[in-house]
Amino acid sequence: MPDISKRMEWVAxxxxxxxxxxxxAFAELFRHFAPxxxxxxxxxxxxxEFAEECTQDVMATxxxxxxxxxxxxxxVSTWVFTIARNRKIDLIRKDRRPEPEDLLWGPDEEPSAxxxxxxxQEAEQLAVAMAKLPEKQRKLIEKAYFGELSHSEIAAETGxxxxxxxxxxxxxxxxxxxxxx
Amino acid sequence: MKMTxxxxxxxxxxxxxxxxxxxxxxxxxxxxxxxxxxxxCDECRARLHSFDAVGGALIDTAEAMDLSxxxxxxTLRAIAGKPPEPRAVRxxxxxxxxxxxxxxxxxIDSVVWRRVGGGVSQAVLATxxxxxVRLLRIPGGVAxxxxxHRGTELTMVLQGAFRDETDRFAAGDVEVADEAMVxxxxxxxxxxxxxxxxxxxxxxxxxxxxxxxxTIMRI
Numbered sequence: 203m204p205d206i207s208k209r210m211e212w213v214a215x216x217x218x219x220x221x222x223x224x225x226x227a228f229a230e231l232f233r234h235f236a237p238x239x240x241x242x243x244x245x246x247x248x249x250x251e252f253a254e255e256c257t258q259d260v261m262a263t264x265x266x267x268x269x270x271x272x273x274x275x276x277x278v279s280t281w282v283f284t285i286a287r288n289r290k291i292d293l294i295r296k297d298r299r300p301e302p303e304d305l306l307w308g309p310d311e312e313p314s315a316x317x318x319x320x321x322x323q324e325a326e327q328l329a330v331a332m333a334k335l336p337e338k339q340r341k342l343i344e345k346a347y348f349g350e351l352s353h354s355e356i357a358a359e360t361g362x363x364x365x366x367x368x369x370x371x372x373x374x375x376x377x378x379x380x381x382x383x
Numbered sequence: 384m385k386m387t388x389x390x391x392x393x394x395x396x397x398x399x400x401x402x403x404x405x406x407x408x409x410x411x412x413x414x415x416x417x418x419x420x421x422x423x424c425d426e427c428r429a430r431l432h433s434f435d436a437v438g439g440a441l442i443d444t445a446e447a448m449d450l451s452x453x454x455x456x457x458t459l460r461a462i463a464g465k466p467p468e469p470r471a472v473r474x475x476x477x478x479x480x481x482x483x484x485x486x487x488x489x490x491i492d493s494v495v496w497r498r499v500g501g502g503v504s505q506a507v508l509a510t511x512x513x514x515x516v517r518l519l520r521i522p523g524g525v526a527x528x529x530x531x532h533r534g535t536e537l538t539m540v541l542q543g544a545f546r547d548e549t550d551r552f553a554a555g556d557v558e559v560a561d562e563a564m565v566x567x568x569x570x571x572x573x574x575x576x577x578x579x580x581x582x583x584x585x586x587x588x589x590x591x592x593x594x595x596x597x598t599i600m601r602i
Contacts, residue, residue: 237447280439303481353403
């Protein structure tokens with residue numbers, strides 16, 4: 203399980219890609235994430251060959267969209283997950299998943315380092331908490347994310363500790379709305 | 384405009400729907416309703432981000448599967464000389480949020496309405512899969528036929544309001560109805576009620592006349 207210093211390093215890598223097209227930072231992220239993205243795609247029903255092709259595509263998207271990453275809202279793992287999910291829907295399921303519209307960006311300032319840290323710590327706590335869930339519950343969550351459960355088969359009570367993540371993001375959105383008025 | 388006048392939303396999406404949307408397993412018709420509601424609802428946006436984080440945690444704990452030799456080099460070649468794209472903001476102005484405008488091909492003025500009887504009009508949006516989604520325009524005071532469901536029905540209000548046996552639903556609200564619910568939504572007096580309604584099974588009407596309407600409305 204990646205610890206907090208690893209997670210902060212990944213954030214710095216993405217910033218280096220965004221600000222100076224740092225290929226070494228990209229290679230670091232590739233070495234960690236590409237094998238996991240491939241496993242995710244295979245588990246979601248893709249062949250090995252196709253998963254490999256999609257994985258390269260996912261990692262190239264990470265490079266291309268580095269500007270869109272916001273470390274106060276998501277961990278790098280979460281961001282990689284959303285890109286992999288979107289490619290899975292486009293390329294493997296041949297379906298469409300429209301995205302919500304973007305919020306207006308706040309006054310053009312770098313996100314505060316303490317908020318990025320808080321967000322990365324929450325990601326770590328969530329991964330730890332999920333590893334501690336009873337086996338049966340964890341399997342159900344995996345099945346939901348790997349496409350083996352429909353929305354009506356997903357339990358209303360998942361046992362996932364999402365309260366702190368949700369509240370902090372909610373506060374950040376409130377602040378953003380307030381700044382825009 | 385929309386930014387400062389966020390509707391006060393009291394009826395939200397359920398956790399299973401947000402989780403399935405985060406997982407990417409909802410039918411396209413439902414995705415449109417979720418994306419439209421989340422565009423207007425910060426509460427559901429925050430919950431959605433937390434379900435995305437669950438996906439991130441699954442990547443964290445995933446086994447690693449080796450890639451073939453040369454994979455990194457191939458990707459480096461693919462990105463070589465291509466600087467990351469500048470940040471773009473996708474937002475729409477008007478009544479419909481961006482994801483809905485993309486399906487309609489514009490805002491409310493671009494909708495091609497078809498009358499379905501009783502003053503009600505609809506416009507079915509083109510989607511793949513079994514589930515369907517349509518815009519409904521219901522004049523104030525008019526009832527949508529009493530109906531039950533075989534599957535799940537999502538109804539989001541975009542303008543005006545409706546009431547049914549359970550509650551009142553106003554702009555931004557979404558009603559999630561399952562098989563057990565038989566309801567009769569009635570548009571409030573005043574401006575037309577415009578809704579976005581998705582269902583993953585044909586509706587089941589409870590009276591003879593609405594069954595005729597059902598064939599005409601193709602629902």
